[in-house]
Amino acid sequence: MGWLPIRPFCLFSLFLVFFPILELIPLAKSASDYTNLVYKGCAKQDLSDPTGVYSQAISALFGTLIAQSSKAKFFKTSSGSGQTNISGLFQCRGDLSNVDCYNCVSQLPILIDKLCGKPVAARIQLQGCYMLYEVEGFPQISGLEMLYKTCSGKNAGGAGFEERRDTALNSLENGMGSGNGFYTTNYESVYVLGQCEGDVGTSDCGKCVQNAVQRAQVECGSSISGQIYLDKCFISYSYYPNGAPKRSSSSSFSSPETSTGSGQTTGKTVAIIVGGAAGVGFLVICLLFARNLMKKHDNF
CATH class of the missing domain: 3.30.430.20 (Gnk2 domain, C-X8-C-X2-C motif)
Incomplete structure (x- = not known):
């Protein structure tokens, strides 16, 4: 039974190999960004x-x-x-x-x-x-006043990008007219989203979104992503030439230039695969080593 002292070592080593993998698996799920x-x-x-x-x-x-x-x-x-x-x-x-x-x-x-x-x-x-x-008594501001904007990724959408973006934004304007106060759609890899404050009427919502769209076209120019926040509504658009990442209720269309979720997930998946392969390989080595020891034991 000369191989028995080696067995705990093999099991402990395998635990060390697989333990980091168990830590990585939950992290491979894309992190929520809705609290950013x-x-x-x-x-x-x-x-x-x-x-x-x-x-x-x-x-x-x-x-x-x-x-x-x-x-x-x-x-x-x-x-x-x-x-x-x-x-x-x-x-x-x-x-x-x-x-x-x-x-x-x-x-x-x-x-x-x-x-x-x-x-x-x-x-x-x-x-x-x-x-x-x-x-009470704090001065009110216009619902169309711009509170914040962000634009990123200049001239990366290729020829005709602004036309595609404008078509997507026009679809957003039309969709917001449905009266739900929230709408998202896409056109040729340009993904758009809009929302009005919950107590804004359909007509005022349409005007607010129209104003935000115009500001996006002027303020962001040829940027491949942009967000415009007015007091009573906001819109965003992003260009994903290779298709947008899968969305869940806890994710949003963020700038392709700054978004790292897809790359992180891929990297962690590779780490899991490589780590798993290493663990299996180490297990095989342990078994072969134990088998050789058993043969030596039989020869004595």
Whole structure:
């Protein structure tokens, strides 16, 4: 039985080989990006709150919004009364599940406090959701005012790219007229998405999206991806010459230039395959080594 002392060593070595593989397998699933920060909007004026009444109202408001996010994609409410009244809302992207919506929204109060502190108004936009609040009397802005834009990847779409993009954006405008407030489509590898705030009527939604489309065409030019955020709506477009990555409720069309999910998944899959092959090979070596030892044992 001279081969028995070697067996634990082989099993332990195999454990060391396969343990990193078990760690890699969950990571091979593409990471959700709906909680990535897009932009923050913090009023310059801080709350004067010596008695803590505003803080209590804000906490109550956040609690209500988070609770509603598990069963709705949009909710608007207020907290406090009189001059201490604070209104607020959240909205999740239309293709997020209730679970993802809740997970997204529940992070927003923490980010508001971390990134803005306690101003009289604040808005935090993530890839999959946003939240805002404002104290009674805070100046209102136009629903068509641009809050944020991003454009990337110049002149990479080849000849006729802008025409293809414009056709996709026109399809988006038409689709938003359905009255659902959320729409996504594609045309010749150009993928577009749009959404209006939940309480915006169909007509105003169409005007907002039309305005955002025009801004995208002017502001982003020949960029292969762009996002335009207005106060009451937002749109995005991305060009994927090799086809867009598979989407789930917890993913979004991000810039092909900055997106690394596909490459990471491929790399981890290769690591799993190579690691698995190495583990199998090591197992074969252990068995052959044990077999040789058994033969030597029989010869004595």
